[in-house]
Amino acid sequence: MKVGLSNPALIKLHLLVDGVTFDSDAVAQVGTSDAERHTVYNNGDQPLRGLAAIPAELLLPDDIVAAVRYRANSPWKVVRRADGELEVQRDGEPICKVKIPHRPPYYGVGIGNGVVVDEVVTQYSGYALGIFMRRTCHYWQVGVPCKFCSIEPTRRTYDGALDRLPLPAVVAAVRTALELDPSIRYLEWCGGNDEDLDAGFMEVIDAVRAVAPFRPPHISQHLLLMPPFDHKLISHLELVEEPTFSLEIWDADLFDVVCPGKSGQYGRDRFLAALARGVEVLGRGRLSCNFVAGLEPMDSLIAGCQTLAKMGVVPTAAVFHPDPGTAYAKRPPPPVEEMLELVAALRTIYRREGFRPWMVGSRRASVDGEIYQGYFDA
Numbered sequence: 001m002k003v004g005l006s007n008p009a010l011i012k013l014h015l016l017v018d019g020v021t022f023d024s025d026a027v028a029q030v031g032t033s034d035a036e037r038h039t040v041y042n043n044g045d046q047p048l049r050g051l052a053a054i055p056a057e058l059l060l061p062d063d064i065v066a067a068v069r070y071r072a073n074s075p076w077k078v079v080r081r082a083d084g085e086l087e088v089q090r091d092g093e094p095i096c097k098v099k100i101p102h103r104p105p106y107y108g109v110g111i112g113n114g115v116v117v118d119e120v121v122t123q124y125s126g127y128a129l130g131i132f133m134r135r136t137c138h139y140w141q142v143g144v145p146c147k148f149c150s151i152e153p154t155r156r157t158y159d160g161a162l163d164r165l166p167l168p169a170v171v172a173a174v175r176t177a178l179e180l181d182p183s184i185r186y187l188e189w190c191g192g193n194d195e196d197l198d199a200g201f202m203e204v205i206d207a208v209r210a211v212a213p214f215r216p217p218h219i220s221q222h223l224l225l226m227p228p229f230d231h232k233l234i235s236h237l238e239l240v241e242e243p244t245f246s247l248e249i250w251d252a253d254l255f256d257v258v259c260p261g262k263s264g265q266y267g268r269d270r271f272l273a274a275l276a277r278g279v280e281v282l283g284r285g286r287l288s289c290n291f292v293a294g295l296e297p298m299d300s301l302i303a304g305c306q307t308l309a310k311m312g313v314v315p316t317a318a319v320f321h322p323d324p325g326t327a328y329a330k331r332p333p334p335p336v337e338e339m340l341e342l343v344a345a346l347r348t349i350y351r352r353e354g355f356r357p358w359m360v361g362s363r364r365a366s367v368d369g370e371i372y373q374g375y376f377d378a
């Protein structure tokens with residue numbers, strides 16, 4: 001495994017764990033030519049110190065997309081060099097050049113009724129168009145959110161996006177964004193968690209159907225959502241190339257603790273049955289299950305990944321980030337050394353099973369894609 005900092009995927013892993021800070025020159029063009037963060041969903045930034053705006057992502061060498069988790073005291077800092085290029089440094093030592101994604105040409109474009117495109121969809125993971133059907137979650141509304149989740153604290157502090165997306169607005173915004181931005185490679189759909197999970201499931205399926213007539217075939221789709229109560233509905237996932245159900249935590253007891261809403265309303269056994277049904281319908285290696293790495297012992301998470309792989313489900317994992325306003329705001333992210341144990345396990349699984357994780361080349365919060373691409377090979 002290449003573990004030196006000449007490996008941009010390892011730099012990404014460090015940035016996800018340690019966070020990053022910026023000098024003011026580095027973010028001087030954020031909001032004009034460089035893209036500013038649109039905090040439509042979760043936000044892992046600490047309060048900004050002396051900066052008006054920061055980007056949501058960085059582009060590392062080889063165009064590797066890394067999420068920005070702003071931490072003012074991080075050893076990692078993005079600075080603007082004398083030649084005008086951006087560089088990331090660790091403890092003041094130059095590590096590599098970086099870029100900030102361009103500000104999308106569709107931001108600020110009207111789609112009628114006083115709504116602009118970026119109130120409906122957002123640039124996400126550099127090359128994806130994020131479509132978050134709701135900025136609310138039933139589990140927050142009834143007081144049992146996942147303990148790491150900041151969707152509601154984020155919604156309270158950012159009003160630049162609609163809380164719920166009407167279907168005509170989704171169609172108009174996706175159409176406009178695709179027409180104006182040729183860099184889009186993926187549509188990243190995120191379903192809303194309704195009290196009625198079947199209604200929430202079908203809401204996003206209907207939206208996927210509505211954009212199908214004008215979606216260019218080279219633009220792939222990822223869909224992240226809770227499984228429905230009625231497992232017959234799972235057959236609708238045929239519509240998207242890369243569907244995901246997120247169990248978040250493998251250990252059964254910790255799942256109850258970390259995800260009390262998912263556990264109480266749906267339950268782990270029903271979740272695993274939904275994943276098994278997904279494999280029956282879609283075949284092995286198509287449906288993935290995402291975890292939050294860093295909230296349970298790594299050997300438990302690795303055992304879960306191995307069990308799912310045997311079932312035909314693609315295991316994937318995002319790096320835990322402690323978001324302000326959440327129950328876990330003060331928990332530390334997992335150490336890089338522990339993450340590398342998971343990286344090695346996922347590498348073995350992907351190679352053995354022939355699995356491809358979702359949104360390879362455009363996944364900001366995880367190194368699954370880089371594992372698949374061979375960045376952690378010997």
Ligand code: SF4
Pocket residue numbers: 136137138139140144145146149150151193261262
């Ligand atoms: S299901 Fe959990 S992680 Fe997802 S939005 Fe609701 S509280 Fe947040």
